[in-house]
Amino acid sequence: MALQHSVLSPVFTCLCSLMYIFSTGLVVVVAVLTVRHIWYSRRLSCFSKPQTRSWLLGHLGKIRNTEEGLQQMDDLVKTYKHSCFWFLGPFYHLVRLFHPDYVKPLLMVPASMTVKKGLIYNHLQPWLGDVLISNSEVWSRKRRLLTPAFHFDVLKNYITIFNSSSKIMHDKWCRLVAEGKTNLEMFDHVSLMTLDSLLKCAFSYDSNCQESPSEYVSAIVQLCDLVAQRQHNILHHWDWIYWKTQQGKLFKQTLNIVDLKSEGEHLKMYFIFGTLSVLLMSVLKDEDGRGLTDEEIQAEANTFMFAGHDTTASAICWMLYNLARHEHYQEKCRQEVMDLMEGRDGQEIKWEDLSNLPFTTMCIKESLRLHTPVQAVSRSYTQDMVLPGNRTVPAGEICLVSIYGTHHNPIVWTNPNEFDPHRFDPGNKMSQASHAFIPFSSGPRNCIGQKFAMTELQVVVALTLLRFRLTPGVNPELGSSRVRRLPQIVLRAEGGLWLQLEPLNTLRLNKQSEE
Numbered sequence: 432m433a434l435q436h437s438v439l440s441p442v443f444t445c446l447c448s449l450m451y452i453f454s455t456g457l458v459v460v461v462a463v464l465t466v467r468h469i470w471y472s473r474r475l476s477c478f479s480k481p482q483t484r485s486w487l488l489g490h491l492g493k494i495r496n497t498e499e500g501l502q503q504m505d506d507l508v509k510t511y512k513h514s515c516f517w518f519l520g521p522f523y524h525l526v527r528l529f530h531p532d533y534v535k536p537l538l539m540v541p542a543s544m545t546v547k548k549g550l551i552y553n554h555l556q557p558w559l560g561d562v563l564i565s566n567s568e569v570w571s572r573k574r575r576l577l578t579p580a581f582h583f584d585v586l587k588n589y590i591t592i593f594n595s596s597s598k599i600m601h602d603k604w605c606r607l608v609a610e611g612k613t614n615l616e617m618f619d620h621v622s623l624m625t626l627d628s629l630l631k632c633a634f635s636y637d638s639n640c641q642e643s644p645s646e647y648v649s650a651i652v653q654l655c656d657l658v659a660q661r662q663h664n665i666l667h668h669w670d671w672i673y674w675k676t677q678q679g680k681l682f683k684q685t686l687n688i689v690d691l692k693s694e695g696e697h698l699k700m701y702f703i704f705g706t707l708s709v710l711l712m713s714v715l716k717d718e719d720g721r722g723l724t725d726e727e728i729q730a731e732a733n734t735f736m737f738a739g740h741d742t743t744a745s746a747i748c749w750m751l752y753n754l755a756r757h758e759h760y761q762e763k764c765r766q767e768v769m770d771l772m773e774g775r776d777g778q779e780i781k782w783e784d785l786s787n788l789p790f791t792t793m794c795i796k797e798s799l800r801l802h803t804p805v806q807a808v809s810r811s812y813t814q815d816m817v818l819p820g821n822r823t824v825p826a827g828e829i830c831l832v833s834i835y836g837t838h839h840n841p842i843v844w845t846n847p848n849e850f851d852p853h854r855f856d857p858g859n860k861m862s863q864a865s866h867a868f869i870p871f872s873s874g875p876r877n878c879i880g881q882k883f884a885m886t887e888l889q890v891v892v893a894l895t896l897l898r899f900r901l902t903p904g905v906n907p908e909l910g911s912s913r914v915r916r917l918p919q920i921v922l923r924a925e926g927g928l929w930l931q932l933e934p935l936n937t938l939r940l941n942k943q944s945e946e
C-alpha cells in the first residue's frame with residue numbers, strides 16, 4: 432500500500448501540474464481571442480453588422496455553401512447594398528463587399544500593398560506553393576515571367592488544341608447518344624476536356640484523359656475536392672488538426688501523385704518543353720538572368736492545373752445550361768456560328784472567327800455574370816483602406832470581395848437573376864460600368880488566364896452548338912430538371928448539371944469520326 436502510494440503520488444502531482452498548465456493555457460487563449468474579437472468589432476463598427484447568433488459566435492455556421500447560401504447572399508446584397516461586417520466566432524473577422532464603388536478601390540490597390548489572405552489560400556499552399564498566394568516581390572517576379580506566355584501570339588497556337596479536345600468530347604457524346612444515353616452530366620465530361628486541353632497547352636502532353644482514366648488527372652480532381660471539403664469544416668482550418676485527419680492524410684498522398692519530381696518525371700520534362708514553358712524557360716529571364724527553379728516549375732504547373740481547369744469547366748457548363756434554358760438565344764448563337772461556317776469544309780473554329788461571334792460572346796459574358804465561376808476573392812492590406820462613406824478597413828483585416836454579390840446587386844443590374852445577354856450590347860452602359868462585371872477579378876492580381884479562358888469558351892460553345900441541340904436534362908438525384916447551385920471552389924450544381932443532347936448533322940459528324 433505504502434509502495435503504491437509512493438508511486439502514485441508523483442504521478443498525481445504530475446497530472447495536477449499538466450491540468451494546471453492546460454487550464455492556464457486555455458484561459459490565456461480564450462482571453463486573447465476575446466480581447467482580439469472586441470478590438471476588431473470596435474474597429475469595424477463603421478460597417479453594418481447583419482444579425483448574429485450571439486455576441487461571441489457571430490455568424491459562425493451562417494455561411495452555407497448551398498443554393499440557400501446564395502439566396503441568403505442575394506438578401507444580404509438587397510439589404511446592405513454595398514458592404515457589411517461578419518465574424519465567424521472569435522476566429523475570423525471579415526468585411527464583405529458587393530458594390531463596384533467599394534470593390535474597385537480594394538482590387539486596384541498596388542500589389543505591393545496587397546496580401547492574398549483568407550479562408551482558402553492557406554489551404555492551397557501545400558499544393559500550389561506560393562504562386563497564387565505569394566505576395567509582393569515573389570509574386571511580381573513570377574507574374575512578369577508568366578505574362579508573355581498568355582500573349583495573343585501564344586494563345587493563337589492553342590486554338591487547334593481547343594478544337595481537337597472539343598471534338599474528342601463531342602465524339603464521345605455521339606457514342607453515348609447512340610447507346611440511348613441522351614441525358615448527360617456536363618461537369619464530368621467538360622472538366623476532363625478542359626484538363627485535356629490544359630495539359631496539351633501547358634505541357635504539350637497528350638494524357639488521353641478523356642478516353643481512359645489518368646492517375647495524374649484523377650489526383651488533380653481529388654485535390655480540388657479535398658480543398659473544397661476542408662473549407663467547409665472550420666476545425667480543419669488548423670493545420671495541426673487537418674494533417675491528422677483522414678482527409679489530411681489523403682491530401683498528402685494525392686500530392687505525391689501530382690509531384691513532378693516523383694511520379695511525373697516525364698511530366699516535368701513535358702512542362703519544360705511545352706509551348707508555355709519554352710517561353711518561361713528560354714525567353715523569359717528576369718533582370719538578373721534567373722529563370723525558374725525546379726520548385727517554381729512544380730508550383731507553376733500545379734497552379735495552372737488548379738486555376739485553369741475547373742474554372743473554365745464551370746463557365747462552359749453553365750453557359751450550355753443557360754442556352755438550354757433559353758432556346759431562342761441558343762438558336763441565335765447557332766445561326767451566328769453556322770453563318771460563319773458556311774461554305775467551309777470542316778468544322779474548325781479559327782482565331783480570326785472569334786471576333787465574328789458577337790452575340791455568342793455576349794451570351795458567354797452574361798453567363799459569367801449570372802453563374803460566376805469564382806464566387807469571391809479575399810484580400811488584406813498593409814495599410815488602412817478608406818472606402819466611400821468614410822468607412823475604413825483596418826490594415827490586416829480580411830476583405831471578402833464578393834464577385835457573385837457584385838454581379839447580383841440590384842442597384843447595379845436590373846433583374847439580376849434573369850439571363851439577358853443584351854446587357855452586354857456594346858451600347859449598354861450598365862455592363863460598361865467600372866467593376867460591375869468582374870468574373871476574372873481585377874487590378875494587379877486579376878486572372879492571368881482570362882484571354883485563354885475566353886478563347887476556350889468561344890471555341891467549345893461554338894462547336895457544341897454546331898453539333899448538338901441542348902435542352903434541360905433530368906437530375907437523377909433530384910428526380911427533376913430542377914437545378915440547385917452548389918458554390919464550392921467554383922460554382923457547380925448539386926448532383927451535377929444535366930442536359931439532354933440531340934446531335935445535329937449526325938451523318939457528317941459520324942463520317943468525320945470514322946476518318
Ligand code: HEM
Pocket residue numbers: 547562563564574734735738739740742743746804805808809870871872875876877878879880881883884
Ligand atoms: C472562366 C475561367 C476562369 C475564371 C472565372 C477565373 C477567375 C479567376 C479569378 C477570379 C482570379 C483571382 C483569384 C484571386 O484573387 O484569388 C484568378 C486568378 C488566376 N487565374 Fe484564373 N480564371 C479562369 C481561368 C483561368 C485559366 C484558364 C488559367 C490558366 C491557364 C488561370 C490562371 C490563373 C492564375 C495563375 C491566377 C493567379 C493570378 C495572380 O495572382 O497573379 N485562370 N482567376
